[in-house]
Amino acid sequence: MGVILIDNDVVVNEISKELEGIGTNNEAEYFALIERLQHAINLGWKDVCIQGDSRLVIDQVAGSWSINADNLKKLNAEAKELIKRFTSVKLEWIERERNSKSLS
Structure with a gap:
């Protein structure tokens, strides 16, 4: 699993780990x-764009x-x-080809 948190085009945190089970x-x-x-909450962020x-996860969470x-x-x-802990959340599906930022 890979997650990258970006604030104003600056990488704040990169998370990469194997999900067993x-x-x-x-x-x-x-x-x-x-x-x-969870990491965005820990950083104190109130407005996020995910x-x-x-598409399945984004559209299911969006309802x-x-x-x-x-x-x-x-x-x-x-x-x-x-x-619910955020002031605003935007959920955006992006094509896999555009989701290419690699974790170090």
Whole structure:
């Protein structure tokens, strides 16, 4: 899982770790989102723009897609609880090709 936190075009934090026991790529995408949100909260950020290349996760958290998989419902709820702690959150799907910033 890789997460990069950027503030005004400056990389503030880069997180890269292996997720053991994760069953699906969608679960891994949710864990990355939750990790991003937790770190943004720890930094005291109130307004965030979350960009991700998983349309499923972005659209499910935004509420425009339903959640059929039971294993994602709990992760979705956890992400939404974290989102409530921000003043504003913009969720933006980006194409995988545009999501190319590499972690060191």
